[in-house]
Amino acid sequence: MAAACTNGLDTGFVALGYGKVALLGILQGITELLPISSTAHMRIVPAFLGWQDPGSAFSAAMQLAALAAVVSYFWQDVRDVTFGAIASAVKGDVDSFEFRFAVGIVIATIPIAIAGMLLSRTLNACGSPLRGIGVIGIACVVMGLLLAWAELASRHRRILKEVRLRDALIVGLAQIGALIPGVSRSGSTLTAALFLGLKREDAARYSFLLGLPAIALAGLKELYELRHAGLDMHGWGVLAIGLITASLSALVAIWGLMRILERFSAWPFVIYRILLGVVLIWAAFNGTFQ
Template sequence: MAEACTNGVDTGFVALGYAKVAVLGIVQGITELLPISSTAHMRIVPALLGWQDPGSAFSAAMQLAALVAVISYFWGDVSQLATNTLRAVARRDFRDRHFRFSVWIILATIPIGVAGMSLSQPLNACGSPLRTLTIIGWACVVMAILLALAEIYARHRRTLEDVSFIDAMIVGIAQVGALIPGVSRSGSTLTAALALGLKREDAARFSFLLGLPAIALAGFKEVWELQKAHLSLDGWSILLVGLVVASISAFFAIWGLMRMLERFSAWPFVIYRGAIGIFLIVSVALGHLT
């Protein structure tokens, strides 16, 4: 199906209309914060239903839905971190644990910020070759293998209190992998945190807290790009529907992820990611998906 561009920005979601975008908002919200690649599902679902690809702009803007869900779910952690950091700054206590953790989060965001600006053009261009189903499929398979290795070899004994600056930077660098469609920000950071030996639920919490600035920057940047591209009023209202639906589904996705990691492990996601990746690679090779 033909690509839809608005002044060079991929805006396929506008042609889909409210109902279809609402459906994709549910899918995006659930998959954005689970380690299973929202990009893969944003390509698979429309392809299977015969719909137009909603485009990279839709996926990027949906980061704002993820931002709302993460802040809402981890409000206790976020408010405590922000409040204690401001208090530490006020009393000039720069050795305070909360202040240092906040600084680590900011520093750990620099790698993906630099990489994101450098790769913005090829990643967000209409018909970007990086959004091909084959590349997404292989990314899913590779991440499934890495997540499996983290489950097998890591001890899962450390807590959030044990996290160091080096840990934060390692997870921050791993976050850069999320720029590759199919890798998943949640998948790359959760895998890195698990590999560092954190308990599964603490690894997820660390992953989400560290990713907040990157999620916010990606979402607001895309909204700015859509503004510069003069997206129509109709386009904005369609996007708003997707954001509202995605925010609600993303909140429940976090809840499900935390329950899964607390009681079981990340193996269900390993199996699912691997299956999705193989499905994409084989389907493209056989000509069933294009």
Template sequence: MAGACTAGVDTGFVALGYGKVAVLGVVQGITELLPISSTAHMRIVPAFLGWQDPGSAFSAAMQLAALGAVISYFWRDVVGVSAGAMLAVAKRDFKDANFRFALGVTLATVPVVVFGLALSGVLNQCNSPLRSLEVIGTASIVMALLLAAAEIGAKHVRVVENSTLRDHLLIGLAQAGALIPGVSRSGSTLTAAMFLGFKREEAARFSFLLGLPAITLAGVKELWVLARAGLSIEGWSVLLVGLIVASIAAYAAIYLLMAIVERFSSWPFVIYRAGMGTLLLAGVYWGWLG
């Protein structure tokens, strides 16, 4: 079902109301940190339930819910790198490991910012073609194949501490691909890190740390877009409910992901993504999804 427009921005989530947005908040919080695409699920779940599309601005703004979970789980990494990088700058020690990692994270954020700005008109427009179920289904299957290839071919030996600026830039380019619904920021960066030889749990750690600036910028940018579009007080209160619920769900999701990749592998996500993509394309083809 098509979403609603406010000054050209898709704000379909407002009409969904508090209860439905709370449900989507749970889905968002879980899927944002798992490599299965939260944006895709923000489109798929309403489609299956017969609800209208909450819109891309809602999906992007809701990414902010993941920040607390990631920062708390990797608190030592975040504080260590931040404090170490600032101390290195003060000492002009630009060979310091923390400074180089912070620089790498900054460089890795550039591609998603550039492509995000370039595609913002298409991503945020009402009934964006990039949010079609065909695009999401195809992206899900392609990413399932890439993640499977990484599982089979990767060496799984490297750790985050020996990452290079080249690693950051390549994973940053992969992160930019997540602008396409169905790709998944977590999934694309996790896959790229495993292709570069990182252990599964280290690839997940790398993915989360590298994604903090991108998640923050995307969420804040969408809040700004909604503010410029003149979102109503009711709209802001509905969005806040979604963010609170999603934040709680995100805590569970990050522990789940780390437990799976540490003890097993990423194959459960490969199977899920392949099945989801196939189901979506079949549903569109046979006419029971639209």
């Protein structure tokens, strides 16, 4: 179906109504924090069901649901780093782990903040070419292959307290890839963290914690854009339902990801991503979801 626009902003989710958005919120929450690309699923599932494309504005605003889930699940880490960094700054202890980690989060956020501002108009435009099924499919396959390479190349020995500012910059640069639909923010940052030799569960924790400011900025920026575009009360109500269901499902997704990485590896996500990407490329070639 054609993109729905509100003053040039892709707001297809409004036409879906409360029930459909609640279901898509569950799907968005799960796929947003797993390294399998929420954008890919937000395109293929509504298309398969014959629903309106919820649009990039919906996906971006759902970042706030991911934020709530990550902060809740990793609350002890968030609290320790926040208050530890403040205490270290007051004492002038710039060598403490908490202070260095907080500085690393800032460094990791700068690249995606700059790239996001530069690409904002293209990413959120109605009918953006970057949201094409073929583009998303190719991104899924490429990211899946990179994640497989990371699994094979990583020694899985380093722990979170061993990370340095250089590591934060590398993961931050990898996070830019999340702007391309189909790549996945958690997929790109998890892959980078694995390449740096982190243990799988520490790589996931590092990925989530470093991404908190980027997730918050993306979500808040989208709320501002929706307000500026003149979204009506019905639209805000539909979005709120999506945020609630996405927050709950995102918590389940984090729990599942941590269990899988602790007990197994990232290979289930590698296989899933590549298969999904192949299906999307095939669908684009055959015009299945036009």
